[in-house]
Amino acid sequence: MKEETRIFVKSKFKEYYSRARIELPKDFWMREWGFVLFDQYFPTKLVMRRHKSFTTKDDLMHYLGENAPAHAYYSSALYQYPAADMAKKGWIGSDLIFDLDADHILSEAEFRRYSYEEMLERVKEETVKLIDFLINDFGFGEEDIELVFSGSRGYHIHIKTDEVRGLGSRERREIVDYMGRGPDIDVFLIDKAIDYGGEELRKCLYCNKITKNKICPICRRDTISLGGRGDLRLLTHGAWDKRLLKGLIDFLHEIAEMEEEKAINVLKKIGGVGGERARALIGVAKDGMSMERIEEGKLGQISGFPQSVWQKIIKSVRVRIDTDAPVTADIKRLIRLPTSLHGKSSLEVKPLRIETFREFDPVEDAVVFGDSPVEIRVVRDSSIKLKGARYKVEEGEIASVPEHAALYFICRGVAEIK
Numbered sequence: 001m002k003e004e005t006r007i008f009v010k011s012k013f014k015e016y017y018s019r020a021r022i023e024l025p026k027d028f029w030m031r032e033w034g035f036v037l038f039d040q041y042f043p044t045k046l047v048m049r050r051h052k053s054f055t056t057k058d059d060l061m062h063y064l065g066e067n068a069p070a071h072a073y074y075s076s077a078l079y080q081y082p083a084a085d086m087a088k089k090g091w092i093g094s095d096l097i098f099d100l101d102a103d104h105i106l107s108e109a110e111f112r113r114y115s116y117e118e119m120l121e122r123v124k125e126e127t128v129k130l131i132d133f134l135i136n137d138f139g140f141g142e143e144d145i146e147l148v149f150s151g152s153r154g155y156h157i158h159i160k161t162d163e164v165r166g167l168g169s170r171e172r173r174e175i176v177d178y179m180g181r182g183p184d185i186d187v188f189l190i191d192k193a194i195d196y197g198g199e200e201l202r203k204c205l206y207c208n209k210i211t212k213n214k215i216c217p218i219c220r221r222d223t224i225s226l227g228g229r230g231d232l233r234l235l236t237h238g239a240w241d242k243r244l245l246k247g248l249i250d251f252l253h254e255i256a257e258m259e260e261e262k263a264i265n266v267l268k269k270i271g272g273v274g275g276e277r278a279r280a281l282i283g284v285a286k287d288g289m290s291m292e293r294i295e296e297g298k299l300g301q302i303s304g305f306p307q308s309v310w311q312k313i314i315k316s317v318r319v320r321i322d323t324d325a326p327v328t329a330d331i332k333r334l335i336r337l338p339t340s341l342h343g344k345s346s347l348e349v350k351p352l353r354i355e356t357f358r359e360f361d362p363v364e365d366a367v368v369f370g371d372s373p374v375e376i377r378v379v380r381d382s383s384i385k386l387k388g389a390r391y392k393v394e395e396g397e398i399a400s401v402p403e404h405a406a407l408y409f410i411c412r413g414v415a416e417i418k
Contacts, residue, residue: 102120151342379416
């Protein structure tokens with residue numbers, strides 16, 4: 001970044017901090033603070049000024065106004081002496097932090113294929129799932145969850161209740177493991193014995209009814225002996241098992257709507273599902289009666305699919321959350337200050353409400369700069385949609401774009417000020 005470009009960006013960030021209403025975390029005077037400035041090293045080398053503390057809000061606001069940092073952070077931890085060296089800080093407790101970033105959610109191929117807006121939408125979907133885990137599996141209330149757009153490629157979730165502050169790194173990693181992997185499928189997929197007074201269990205070849213009779217009481221067809229086995233069930237009593245069943249049902253609905261050849265190719269990627277079994281599963285997905293049984297968790301009533309195959313199918317489609325595990329496990333982490341600016345995008349680190357999250361559009365609602373025209377010299381091709389308008393620039397071009405677009409391109413390393 002050229003010096004005149006750095007001066008321009010810093011002046012605009014300074015304007016923002018002089019007028020913005022910065023939201024400070026609770027107990028801010030007990031937290032360590034860190035900043036990356038628009039100095040001679042930026043952006044080639046990001047030098048973190050950390051181990052800072054502020055005893056009053058005025059002191060902190062003065063620092064932000066005078067220095068206009070590219071990045072502003074505070075510690076998830078509370079300390080007795082936040083400005084001391086790490087060994088002498090006196091750790092008291094730490095908020096529970098989750099970081100959902102595109103790096104951990106999208107593959108390299110998806111990164112190349114997705115636009116910035118599509119990438120953010122994909123991360124939002126994962127964030128919705130995480131919120132569901134926190135509320136339905138862990139029992140947090142919506143009022144306990146602070147949701148924040150990171151200002152770049154994802155979302156942060158802060159939980160600051162007294163119950164979580166004493167958790168150590170191991171307990172926090174167990175939380176991440178639970179959401180990312182979950183318990184073994186075998187915990188929920190069981191061969192449920194049906195008590196027919198000790199008599200032989202039989203199964204109808206036509207409608208899969210489990211009965212003790214040689215003639216099916218439903219369709220009056222012949223039945224065959226199950227040899228003392230029970231009826232395979234996917235349990236549906238708790239949060240994880242319901243989530244597994246929903247993932248299976250959604251997957252089968254998607255299969256039913258695909259062209260047959262595409263559906264077969266998708267299914268053949270699952271271990272234990274060859275071409276013949278794939279066609280059979282497509283038939284199951286399109287059959288209303290079979291889907292009703294699956295929706296009740298009665299997988300044993302679907303002929304031709306042993307427990308081992310259901311295990312592989314469910315494992316391949318189950319809902320999981322890929323968060324940045326080291327962030328959550330770290331009890332002394334620095335996290336971005338909500339309402340600050342992100343130096344690699346110029347977008348606001350935006351605090352959000354869960355009830356309006358689905359309507360939040362970061363490339364509209366996190367844009368804080370104006371529309372005055374600014375001339376930039378483009379150093380590499382790029383495009384972005386901001387505030388409803390699409391901007392596409394090419395290497396070597398001199399372009400006049402609104403201030404908010406110019407700052408976005410400059411912070412991304414796409415352009416210099418002309």
